[in-house]
Amino acid sequence: MGTPNTPPTTASNSIDQASPTKSAATLSIRHVSGESTPPPTGPSRLHTNDQTSQNAAITTPHDTQWLTGTPLAIISSLIATAVFLMMLDASIISTAIPRITDTFHSLPDIGWYASIYQLSSAVLQPLSGRIYQRFPNKPSFLTFLFLFELGSLICGAASSSAMLIAGRAVAGMGSAGLVTGGLTIIAASAPLHKRAALVGVIMGVGQMGLAIGPLLGGVLTSYVSWRWCFYVNLPVGGLLVLGLGLASVPEQCPKPSARRVWRSLQSELDLPGLALLAPAAVQLLLALEWGGSRYSWGSVTVVGLFCGSAVAAWFWFLWNWFRGDAALMPVSLMRVRAVWTGAITHCLIMTGVFCASFFLPIYFQAVKGVTPMMSGVCVLASVLSQLVALPLAGRMVELTGYVIPFALFSAIAGAVSNGLYSTLSPATSTAQWIGYQVLNGFGRGVGMPMAVLAVQAALPPHDLAMGNAIIMFVQTLGTAITLAASDAIFEGSLEAELPLRAPRVNAAAVLAAGATHFREIVAESDLPGVVAAYAASVDRVFYLAAGASVVAAFSCLGLEWVDMREKERLSAGDDVPLEEYEG
Structure with missing residues (x-):
């Protein structure tokens, strides 16, 4: 697979404790070529029950071999696939x-x-x-x-x-x-x-x-x-x-x-922690899945699931706090600002991604009258612009070294484009909905990697896997919640709009027919009203997506101004204060 090269000094950190001019309060990280000792962590940053392993990880240099060229391309391609x-x-x-x-x-x-x-x-x-x-x-x-x-x-x-x-x-x-x-x-x-x-x-x-x-x-x-x-x-x-x-x-x-x-x-x-967290997450997601569809929101089943989720989550929280850094989700990691703001920001950006992925096809099928297959073609403008933006954003981070400006741009672009999505109607031209998608896809493409990069910049190598997992957990749970909310907004709006815009149709029959079949049961004279009801209901979903982007514009400011450029980390003799590293 090729021989990996020795890493650049960007990742080669050792703890400079030898200088008599530095006290413990001003402990710093000096970057030395050819070595890679994990950054100063201590018990609050290394989450293991084996103190010997902790000490070894802190004091023993670890020669990391970065992959380059073909080996790196192969690994990246396999993971992407x-x-x-x-x-x-x-x-x-x-x-x-x-x-x-x-x-x-x-x-x-x-x-x-x-x-x-x-x-x-x-x-x-x-x-x-x-x-x-x-x-x-x-x-x-x-x-x-x-x-x-x-x-x-x-x-x-x-x-x-x-x-x-x-x-x-x-x-x-x-x-x-x-x-x-x-x-x-x-x-x-x-x-x-x-x-x-x-x-x-x-x-x-x-x-x-x-x-x-x-x-x-x-x-x-x-x-x-x-x-x-x-x-x-x-x-x-x-x-x-x-x-x-x-x-x-x-x-x-x-x-x-x-x-x-x-x-x-x-x-x-921490399997006991998993045994407490799992029921909390499962009951919450079931309540959101069943509420308003299989059962009413006020039913005993849905209310019971919400209550059971809250009780299980409370017990998990107490257990997690008691276990500290040995917990399923280490307490010290959750306190790192870049971690919790990164998780929130990534979840909010992905909310817009999922809303567009699920509700734009409904717009094209129900309002524009295209087939399910063609609705997939219609959203290619968003997908292609996102694919262009992602590597470009990565290159810009390499040049500037900071993630906050790009995360902020993504949030603003998301707020504007989702606001434009909320104006979609039967009369929206092809040029308009393509333009909206290009702005939305490019914006989210710029923002998607930023929270992950900020967390990786804020954590030592030992904690990277856990930091990634926290981001993915919050994103999975958060987008499930927002998609359930989006579905409730859409269905509630459709139920309210159909009697107003198409009073002669059987609203229950239209709802049961779905976005691709209601045209088969609706009279030609009533069709414009039903289509307008679908358009208005899709629009209201994007109010939620636009609001999430606005919140992301504030949460992304907590991602920390950590310069990731190689030349900043290669500056010979420059000491990075521990407080700056940990944020």
């Missing part, structure tokens, strides 16, 4: 669900096909960070990839609705560690100032999978079989396993022996 498959699997099922329900006569199970994937993925996100923190990157990533592929195989071969749901759960468990693991491996493969472009490309390729999933699902379902929506992951996954098996996957920091971790697995991974 894995993330693409994961995002594709999350959205491809949307156009296959009608045929699946025909096969299994399982209309009541529709909600489970999508939600169980999100549930299992969200619950295991924090655990995936602990796993990458304790175990080697390659076997950990391959294990999660194997689970994802196994879930896809179960879904493709499903002989019942229950078997399909179980397969989706297994695939979701595997997906929990793919993004976290991919970001962790990239952090171990390239110095900080070169990660921006790599992270941007990986996220962009992943979002492309989310965007083309419904289009590919429609093609496979129409011309082959819905089962190939899942089987398509198998040959690509097999090539990924082969490629990763042959590749040299670096580590972000020294790790304890697997035998030592297995001996105290319950404590090392």
Whole structure:
């Protein structure tokens, strides 16, 4: 796979404690070529129960070998492909669900096909960070990839609705560690100032999978079989396993022996914490999934789920606080400003991404009257502009060294473009909706990598996996909440608008027919009113997305002004104050 090169001095840090002119209060990091000692951490920054390992990680130089050239390109391509498959699997099922329900006569199970994937993925996100923190990157990533592929195989071969749901759960468990693991491996493969472009490309390729999933699902379902929506992951996954098996996957920091971790697995991974967090997340997501659809928001079931989630979350919070830095989500990490503001910012930016991905196709199908397949073509303007912006944003970070200006630009562009989306109507011209998408896609492409880069700049190597996992957990849970809110806004608005704009139609029948079939049951004279009701309801969803972008404009200011440029970290003799490093 090629011989990696010795890292530049950007990542080569050693603790300068020898100078008699420096007191403990002014402890600083000096950058010395050829060495890479983890930054000053102490017990509050290294989260392990093995004090010997802590001391070794603090005092023993670790010779990191950055990947360059072909090896780096290969690792990045493999990770990007894995993330693409994961995002594709999350959205491809949307156009296959009608045929699946025909096969299994399982209309009541529709909600489970999508939600169980999100549930299992969200619950295991924090655990995936602990796993990458304790175990080697390659076997950990391959294990999660194997689970994802196994879930896809179960879904493709499903002989019942229950078997399909179980397969989706297994695939979701595997997906929990793919993004976290991919970001962790990239952090171990390239110095900080070169990660921006790599992270941007990986996220962009992943979002492309989310965007083309419904289009590919429609093609496979129409011309082959819905089962190939899942089987398509198998040959690509097999090539990924082969490629990763042959590749040299670096580590972000020294790790304890697997035998030592297995001996105290319950404590090392904080399995009791997972047992408390999982019910809280599952009950919350179920309440959001079922509220307003299967049950009313005021029903005993939904209220009970909300209450149960709150109680479980409270007990988890107490346990997490008691465990401190040995907890599932270490307390000291949650106190780092770049971590919690980064998680919030990334979640808010991704809220706009998911709103556009789910509701723009509804606009094109219901208002413009295109087919589901063509609606996938109509959103390509957003996808392509995002793909252009992601590597460009990474290059700009390399040149300027800072993430806050680009995160702020992304938030402002998101607020403006989502505001423009909220004006979509039956009369909106092609040039207008393409322009709106270009602005939105370019803005979110610029902003998506920024929170991840800020967290990686703020944390020592030992904590990178956990920092990545926290971002992914908050994003998964947060976007699930906002999508449920978006769905409630859309359905509530449609129920209110139909009697006003098309009083002669049967509103319940229109709602049951869905965005692609209501034209078959609505009279020609009533069609403009129904179309206008759909347009107004889609518009109101983007009020939420625009509001999220406005909040992101404020939260991104907490990402810290850390200069990532190589030349700043190569300045011979320059000492970076510990307070500046930790923020």
